[in-house]
Amino acid sequence: MNKVFNTRYLVHLVLAGLFSFLVFNLTYAVRPSDYDLKEGDTTSASGSDDPDVYIINEHGYKRLFLNPVIFNFYGHLGGFAKVKAISPSTRDAFITSGLFRNCEANDEKVYGLESTGEDTSILHWINTTGAQAVIDDPNFFKKVFCINNNEFNWYLKGSDYNSVNQIPVYSRDTTSTSTVRVGIIEFVPQNVVYGDVHYAYLKKTSGCWLSSGGEIGNYYWVSGSNQSIHSSDCYDILETYSFLDIFNNLSKGISKNVQRTIYGEEDTMETLHSVYYIKDFYEKEALKYGVSDLAIDIDVKGPYMLASDPPLGGRWGVGEGVCNASLTEFFVNEAISRGVDESQYDVIAYVYLGDWQLSGRSYEGFTSCATGSKSFMTVTTWRLPQEDEGVVTLAHELGHSFGASDYYTSPCPQNPTLWSCVKDPEGIPEPNKIPKYPQTKGCLMAQIIAYNKPGSDEAGDATSISNLNQAVICDATAREFGWR
Incomplete structure (x- = not known):
């Protein structure tokens, strides 16, 4: 009995009859x-x-x-x-x-x-x-x-x-077991610059880059894009990793037992997830809906160095949100020229590792998007891999290839001054919670944790999901996957 994803979105699967879905609340x-x-x-x-x-x-x-x-x-x-x-x-x-x-x-x-x-x-x-x-x-x-x-x-x-x-x-x-074969094919510009990721001890806050309310004696993951973190006045750098060391980490990420003193918090294990953790995320979420035979096989190819930038049509501000034909053709041809056999995958994600803020190059990347079984995204190499432009967005775009819709709207209909807001109730993990807000997690296909009603003018009404541990597959998405 196989219960995986709605087959009309897995266009590379020849035997659509491979799947049968458990309708189960x-x-x-x-x-x-x-x-x-x-x-x-x-x-x-x-x-x-x-x-x-x-x-x-x-x-x-x-x-x-x-x-x-x-x-x-x-x-x-x-x-x-x-x-x-x-x-x-x-x-x-x-x-x-x-x-x-x-x-x-x-x-x-x-x-x-x-x-x-x-x-x-x-x-x-x-x-x-x-x-x-x-x-x-x-x-x-x-x-x-x-x-x-x-x-x-x-x-x-x-x-x-x-x-x-x-x-x-x-x-x-x-x-x-129904195995969904996911290919993640990575590309980089020539002479790519990978940012550092530091596990650091915060010495003081005044005048330092980190301004999130931390106090002396706390440990943090910090990005290396801002040179002030190298200042001995602000941090003691305990361990340093390259962005790629974490993003493609075969052990699914790097964890540290982070010590906290603020607000009486207990020590917590904090993980910067790699692309391989996406397998665990989807399989665990499927199990919550009674789907016990889903297996996701993730295969990473590259990073391959590009001789030229991806086409203009895929850049931010030019055909935003659209996977145009030129973008698709560019990456498919680049993958084939590297000997990648795309037929071995059910779903493919093409990832461009963009370094423009570190390198000073003019090409910034393109808007993440998905078309059928293919998705395309830019991942910035100077931010922490767990952030919303990294592994979370990759899992989100793969969700589209699996058959899911977005559960945010842009611009926000309740408040057009906002770029986007979550759809209620489809994008709310616990729509029947009393009080409904604040929510503690966010639907993956909304990518937002709602702290107040959508479109609220109140400060801090929502925040982006920055770590897959903050994300869940919500009911509406589970139905699209055929899990319910």
Whole structure:
């Protein structure tokens, strides 16, 4: 059972019948009573080739008993004779969780399960605060299952996870996996200049570049485009990375345990994501809607050096928002001349790494856009890769290639003086929240976190999504993808 993206947008897929979509409302988890089940029931799908046994909780989640040895640690459940036979569709209605706590030892630590084989796994302590865990996943604690000492001691223990976002997408689905092949083809101008990204210790704020309200003793990721950050009066530079070291990082980004003292904040793990994290983002968001068999394969080619600038028609201010034929032809020909076989991809993103502010060159780039299965964007090399012109925008443009619409309007109809504003309710993650504002996250296809009603004259009424951890796939987009 394959549930991926609406096939009319994946034009490179020859077999449109490859996809079938689960129409399933996951705004809230299912209730066991809807399926004549109750908390604590053990289940297995009858009439299928999946012999796995699960137990469900009251919140609509299930956990897998990895093997018969672990299942037999829980004799009070009545053994295999008490396992209820359910249909595969009922099994799939309950989202599988891999979060566990040793309740027999009264241990409050929550662990994430990493599958390492057919019947083997490793536990990782999720070393984050409860408050941060709920920010990252509002349903985090609803997914936690109790285990006993025998099961806890059966697992090997791996290194700590410092964020909920590090937990692997946990699924033991025996159905076939639908893989969407994404090619990211990068190009650079001749003699490209990559900006530095610094992990720095802020020494003081007065007269320094950073003016976001930080206090002495805080750690920050800072961009190297402004030379004042090299001043010993402002920062101690602890570590330095090239922009490309982060943007194309195979480990999906670089994380630091950032210490904060302002507003009583706790230490947090902050990650500058690479393009490879887009895979995790989409797969985790799909899982929230019951789509457990989505796999995204990201392949990065380049960066390839260009002998000439992309065509004028794609520049900012010239045909804005339009992927014109000359832009498409330019990049397709450049890719082919490098030996890139575009037929191996379902979706392709052409990324131009622009350095004009660092190099002084006159060509600034072009407006990001998408046409069918192809998307085009300029990424500036002097800003942090996590910012809205980097990985977030790339994930957004790929969303168009997967079949999504924009959920912001430009200019803002409620206030034409604003360049854009979010569509309400389609671009609001929690439209029924009371009070509705402020929202804590933003819909990826709106790229805006709404702090007040759209078009508000109040200062700080909205902010751009600057990190994929702030983004979600909202209901309207999930419907366009065929996830609901």
